Amino acid sequence: MKIFRKATNAPVVDTAAELADELETLERVQAHNASIHFGAPTRCPACASYGFVEHLDLVAGVADNRCPSCATSWRITQRALRHQAMAARLEVGPRHEGNGILFQNVMAA
Numbered sequence: 001m002k003i004f005r006k007a008t009n010a011p012v013v014d015t016a017a018e019l020a021d022e023l024e025t026l027e028r029v030q031a032h033n034a035s036i037h038f039g040a041p042t043r044c045p046a047c048a049s050y051g052f053v054e055h056l057d058l059v060a061g062v063a064d065n066r067c068p069s070c071a072t073s074w075r076i077t078q079r080a081l082r083h084q085a086m087a088a089r090l091e092v093g094p095r096h097e098g099n100g101i102l103f104q105n106v107m108a109a
């Protein structure tokens with residue numbers, strides 16, 4: 001499976017597919033009832049054991065992790081965390097409802 005691909009030191013390529021993989025990894029880690037703090041060890045997305053941080057690049061915003069129990073490798077990126085935080089804010093943000101002039105302009109745009 002792609003999200004369990006071997007972590008490498010290659011530079012992060014900014015593609016939508018990679019971001020989707022990173023977001024899926026976040027969701028799998030968080031599914032184990034775990035919050036994520038960038039750079040800190042997280043739960044393994046596969047077996048929920050605690051992993052350890054193998055490589056941390058603060059400039060690139062990349063943390064590569066490895067699970068000592070099942071040998072899974074995964075990558076936590078700051079851009080995925082930012083993206084997720086932004087999406088959460090949008091979900092509780094204002095809705096485009098009503099029939100006022102502002103709403104009509106938004107819908108026409």
Ligand SMILES: [Zn+2]
Pocket residue numbers: 044045046047048049067068069070071072
């Ligand atoms: Zn594991």
